[in-house]
Amino acid sequence: LRVAVLVSGGGTNLQAIIDAVKDGTITNTELVAVISNNANAYALTRAKENGIEALCISPKDYADRADFHKALLEKINELKVDLIVLAGYLVKIPEEMVHQYSHRIINIHPSLIPSFCGVGYYGLHVHEAVLEKGVKVTGATVHYVDEGMDTGEIIAQKPVMVEEGDTPEILQKRVMEQAEWKLLPAAINMIANQK
Numbered sequence: 001l002r003v004a005v006l007v008s009g010g011g012t013n014l015q016a017i018i019d020a021v022k023d024g025t026i027t028n029t030e031l032v033a034v035i036s037n038n039a040n041a042y043a044l045t046r047a048k049e050n051g052i053e054a055l056c057i058s059p060k061d062y063a064d065r066a067d068f069h070k071a072l073l074e075k076i077n078e079l080k081v082d083l084i085v086l087a088g089y090l091v092k093i094p095e096e097m098v099h100q101y102s103h104r105i106i107n108i109h110p111s112l113i114p115s116f117c118g119v120g121y122y123g124l125h126v127h128e129a130v131l132e133k134g135v136k137v138t139g140a141t142v143h144y145v146d147e148g149m150d151t152g153e154i155i156a157q158k159p160v161m162v163e164e165g166d167t168p169e170i171l172q173k174r175v176m177e178q179a180e181w182k183l184l185p186a187a188i189n190m191i192a193n194q195k
């Protein structure tokens with residue numbers, strides 16, 4: 001399975017995927033490229049350190065959103081990927097790309113969708129809202145990407161307990177370690193080995 005990973009930040013989910021390919025948790029998969037909208041994303045460093053093509057395609061480099069969308073889609077098509085993985089990617093996927101890669105784009109979201117998702121619910125904000133609401137169980141979700149934000153068909157979820165004294169940072173780390181970094185590699189492996 002030829003996979004492109006789209007990132008915006010630290011790339012800990014990307015690292016989990018890289019490690020899973022190395023240790024055999026993910027089979028029949030080639031990480032073809034990592035693409036970030038953010039030139040400074042540490043995720044690009046992680047890609048380079050692992051011999052994976054690291055590209056920055058940023059809206060800032062294009063006259064308008066349409067030109068950015070065109071450039072992103074052209075690069076994705078050129079890479080001839082079978083699966084696009086959004087791993088902490090904070091830019092909306094162009095509708096044209098969702099249509100061309102229907103059921104071939106997956107995303108990891110750090111909550112149990114449909115709770116705490118949609119516009120504004122990204123990064124620490126998700127965990128701030130979870131603690132604010134006082135829910136006792138949170139978790140992460142891997143889902144197919146459709147035209148909406150965090151609205152596509154759910155592939156898998158993993159619960160994570162909220163604990164006394166949790167701060168957003170502590171909770172985020174637990175959700176990443178116990179849920180995200182397990183769910184995403186498992187989903188890629190499932191897709192890579194489905195008949």
Ligand code: GRF
Nearest residue numbers: 009010011012013088110123
């Ligand atoms: C984190 O908030 C994570 O929960 C979400 O995307 C953000 C960045 O993750 N999936 P990463 O470290 O860049 O993979």
